[in-house]
Amino acid sequence: MRDSLGVAIATGTYGLSFGAVGVTSGLDVAQTCVLSLLMFTGASQFALVGVLGAGGSAVSGAFTALLLGTRNTLYGLRLAPLLEYRGWRRAVAAHVLIDESTAMAVHRADRDLARTGFWTTGGTIFVLWNLTTFAGAVAGEQLGDPRDLGLDAAVGAAFLALLWPRLSSPLSRLTAALAALVAAGAVSVTPAGVPVLVAAGVAVLVGALAPRSTDAAAGIDEGDAR
Amino acid sequence: MIWWAVLGAGLGCYLLKLAGLSVPQRVLAHPVVARIADLIPPALLAALVTVQVLAAPGGGELVLDARIAALGVAVLLLLARAPFLVVVFGSAAVAALLRLL
Numbered sequence: 001m002r003d004s005l006g007v008a009i010a011t012g013t014y015g016l017s018f019g020a021v022g023v024t025s026g027l028d029v030a031q032t033c034v035l036s037l038l039m040f041t042g043a044s045q046f047a048l049v050g051v052l053g054a055g056g057s058a059v060s061g062a063f064t065a066l067l068l069g070t071r072n073t074l075y076g077l078r079l080a081p082l083l084e085y086r087g088w089r090r091a092v093a094a095h096v097l098i099d100e101s102t103a104m105a106v107h108r109a110d111r112d113l114a115r116t117g118f119w120t121t122g123g124t125i126f127v128l129w130n131l132t133t134f135a136g137a138v139a140g141e142q143l144g145d146p147r148d149l150g151l152d153a154a155v156g157a158a159f160l161a162l163l164w165p166r167l168s169s170p171l172s173r174l175t176a177a178l179a180a181l182v183a184a185g186a187v188s189v190t191p192a193g194v195p196v197l198v199a200a201g202v203a204v205l206v207g208a209l210a211p212r213s214t215d216a217a218a219g220i221d222e223g224d225a226r
Numbered sequence: 227m228i229w230w231a232v233l234g235a236g237l238g239c240y241l242l243k244l245a246g247l248s249v250p251q252r253v254l255a256h257p258v259v260a261r262i263a264d265l266i267p268p269a270l271l272a273a274l275v276t277v278q279v280l281a282a283p284g285g286g287e288l289v290l291d292a293r294i295a296a297l298g299v300a301v302l303l304l305l306a307r308a309p310f311l312v313v314v315f316g317s318a319a320v321a322a323l324l325r326l327l
Contacts, residue, residue, distance in 0.1 A: 072242055075233070091244065126314070153293040179268070179270070179276075183272070187287065192277075196270060196273040199272070199273030200270055207258060
């Protein structure tokens, strides 16, 4: 129960930040809210508005969001045998398939507990995320020049906060450091938005070339190791 | 254009989730594919941090300004296990303050 409250508070503050950042990046309130309703995966949403806010094209923003969304595919592969949903239940479940709902379902002992954890967490976060996005977006519209308020710096801090828990393995730290270097190098030779996409190539190279023993997938696989 | 990005990427992200629940398990049985998929989020997020903090507004070149100091504050706040909102708006406040000086 305390876990759920912690997750709810974290989601609420994250949603407020997203709403405010969305409108100060050049989206209107409706676009910001539709992102939370339709996309409903925080890192991808932040990436889309971040790229657009930094002057990137809509296409590179969309591609960055999609690449970050691929991790939800991995979550789905993990949860599919556990939840065992077909038809319309699977279609609805897919919408709330995110970091938190996966975390609350993947370690459950049986199917009923996994389903309960999945729906309770996914549903609660969906409601909170959309309400707080709306509140943040409306509040963000009342603010003045985003640069005067340091909101451009806030977006970088938001990405860092999302990155932080993903630096647990040496291989992910190496990948992050190389990706940062590659992106910095690409800034002066590619249009805005493209450096981030170029950096995705680092993940492909490191993932393909690193020796098996340094397996970064340890994080995802810990559930199977029980 | 923004609406197209919002709707297109929104739908695409949903289909990526649905694919995870629908495709056969063996697709991800390949260890290299699994590892690459696992490394994409840290790579993209690190690149997003870099570009957001170092690229000049509108892109094209790297500049050092109040944003790098704000990122330093964000690191300190994360080390102190501050909540997301404190990290985000704490670093915004630092950037705003530096620009005011």
